[in-house]
Amino acid sequence: KAGVTQTPRYLIKTRGQQVTLSCSPISGHRSVSWYQQTPGQGLQFLFEYFSETQRNKGNFPGRFSGRQFSNSRSEMNVSTLELGDSALYLCASSAQGGVSYNEQFFGPGTRLTVL
Amino acid sequence: DQQVKQNSPSLSVQEGRISILNCDYTNSMFDYFLWYKKYPAEGPTFLISISSIKDKNEDGRFTVFLNKSAKHLSLHIVPSQPGDSAVYFCAALWAGSYQLTFGKGTKLSVIP
Numbered sequence: 001k002a003g004v005t006q007t008p009r010y011l012i013k014t015r016g017q018q019v020t021l022s023c024s025p026i027s028g029h030r031s032v033s034w035y036q037q038t039p040g041q042g043l044q045f046l047f048e049y050f051s052e053t054q055r056n057k058g059n060f061p062g063r064f065s066g067r068q069f070s071n072s073r074s075e076m077n078v079s080t081l082e083l084g085d086s087a088l089y090l091c092a093s094s095a096q097g098g099v100s101y102n103e104q105f106f107g108p109g110t111r112l113t114v115l
Numbered sequence: 116d117q118q119v120k121q122n123s124p125s126l127s128v129q130e131g132r133i134s135i136l137n138c139d140y141t142n143s144m145f146d147y148f149l150w151y152k153k154y155p156a157e158g159p160t161f162l163i164s165i166s167s168i169k170d171k172n173e174d175g176r177f178t179v180f181l182n183k184s185a186k187h188l189s190l191h192i193v194p195s196q197p198g199d200s201a202v203y204f205c206a207a208l209w210a211g212s213y214q215l216t217f218g219k220g221t222k223l224s225v226i227p
Contacts, residue, residue, distance in 0.1 A: 044217070048213040050213070106151075108156070
């Protein structure tokens with residue numbers, strides 16, 4: 001079974017630009033979560049989608065948005081990039097989410113650098 | 116407000132000895148806890164979990180202990196191996212929630 005894939009793996013943008021990151025979950029998984037990892041803050045929850053519905057959202061500004069498609073693939077978008085948005089963005093999929101997170105699988109992440 | 120805390124950023128242990136990684140939480144609603152391991156340039160991988168109705172869960176060399184009254188959990192690795200060198204994240208959620216709250220991680224170095 002193929003794992004979680006994220007594209008692109010690396011991205012360099014400048015302040016003020018916007019960026020879209022993509023995540024393809026494991027086949028059959030319907031829950032996709034996004035996390036931001038920075039050295040100072042660790043992994044911080046961005047949002048979680050299940051069957052195209054956002055079920056939970058972390059404490060991030062409205063510049064961070066996401067969506068999920070009918071095939072469970074998910075995208076997240078960051079508009080008006082700031083230097084502080086430089087981070088590793090991780091996507092994770094699981095069958096149902098919630099307490100099935102013991103079967104949550106992470107992708108390798110997208111390394112975003114904002115100059 | 117950091118609800119899950121890993122107060123030791125790093126830990127060094129000799130190969131063959133026990134590694135103990137600690138995690139504290141403040142939110143009483145959390146009732147499910149997980150540990151993840153992360154190697155550089157890879158996403159975290161699930162290691163072991165524990166429900167709040169238990170105080171211990173064991174899987175091979177890995178054991179997680181939960182002390183609900185102290186809001187504390189720990190991961191024991193016995194014996195430690197060089198391949199265990201990684202960053203370990205503690206995470207928590209409550210039933211009906213779809214949001215995992217992570218600690219900032221502890222970097223474990225197992226010295227041969």
